[in-house]
Amino acid sequence: NAPDPEWGTENVDGKEIKLENVTFSYDGKRDVLKNVDMTFPEKGMTAIVGESGCGKSTVVNILVGAFRPQKGDVTVGGKQLEKLSRENWYSHLSAVSYNTYIFNESVRDNFKMAKESVTDEEIYAALEKVNLKEFIEENGGLDKVITEDANNISGGQKQRLALAIALVSDKDIYVFDEATSNIDIDSEAVIMKNIKAISESKSVIVISHRLA
Numbered sequence: 001n002a003p004d005p006e007w008g009t010e011n012v013d014g015k016e017i018k019l020e021n022v023t024f025s026y027d028g029k030r031d032v033l034k035n036v037d038m039t040f041p042e043k044g045m046t047a048i049v050g051e052s053g054c055g056k057s058t059v060v061n062i063l064v065g066a067f068r069p070q071k072g073d074v075t076v077g078g079k080q081l082e083k084l085s086r087e088n089w090y091s092h093l094s095a096v097s098y099n100t101y102i103f104n105e106s107v108r109d110n111f112k113m114a115k116e117s118v119t120d121e122e123i124y125a126a127l128e129k130v131n132l133k134e135f136i137e138e139n140g141g142l143d144k145v146i147t148e149d150a151n152n153i154s155g156g157q158k159q160r161l162a163l164a165i166a167l168v169s170d171k172d173i174y175v176f177d178e179a180t181s182n183i184d185i186d187s188e189a190v191i192m193k194n195i196k197a198i199s200e201s202k203s204v205i206v207i208s209h210r211l212a
């Protein structure tokens with residue numbers, strides 16, 4: 001349970017993720033995960049649903065490699081997660097939570113940080129997928145600067161922006177941890193439809209404290 005886990009040098013081949021007999025504790029006393037088995041296929045949507053505090057975000061912490069389990073195996077395409085290079089793993093994985101950070105930059109520059117070569121057309125297509133295109137068009141366009149405390153954009157709009165940014169990054173595996181928790185019903189329906197379409201060719205892990 002080192003705070004700064006070590007990584008290896010291998011590259012990702014397959015994208016099926018497996019947790020096998022995983023036991024994890026933050027403090028070495030109380031097990032937050034105990035003998036957990038999970039399989040996330042290369043393609044398709046997998047939901048993790050459970051009450052607040054049951055360990056869902058802890059699974060995300062393990063998937064992103066922020067923490068290593070004390071027991072059990074985490075493999076990606078059959079390779080131990082800790083043997084992968086962190087850089088290579090992050091080139092395949094995108095994790096979005098309810099409080100994903102938005103930089104104090106223009107909307108366009110936030111997208112460019114996720115994908116250097118992104119075009120305005122791609123940005124607008126992604127904004128449309130999260131039901132945010134109209135708001136951005138009518139409120140400063142892609143040059144709109146998101147202020148530090150994001151008080152020129154609502155919490156739900158910020159979450160939608162974070163989702164759109166993740167979508168242009170074009171990864172193979174997406175983890176959405178309560179990523180639509182603050183989002184209005186209409187936008188959530190649009191987003192879920194698009195996430196479902198994405199899951200036809202990618203691995204999508206959706207985490208929620210309630211069944212949608």
Ligand SMILES: Nc1ncnc2c1ncn2[C@@H]1O[C@H](COP(=O)(O)OP(=O)(O)O)[C@@H](O)[C@H]1O
Nearest residue numbers: 026027032050051052053054055056057058059
């Ligand atoms: N970074 C952390 N350090 C110590 N304990 C933590 C940490 N993150 C979560 N926990 C504890 O682990 C348990 C599971 O939390 P979490 O995985 O965030 O649950 P969920 O996402 O299902 O609400 C909770 O009891 C929580 O207090």
Ligand SMILES: [Mg+2]
Nearest residue numbers: 056057177178
């Ligand atoms: Mg959580």
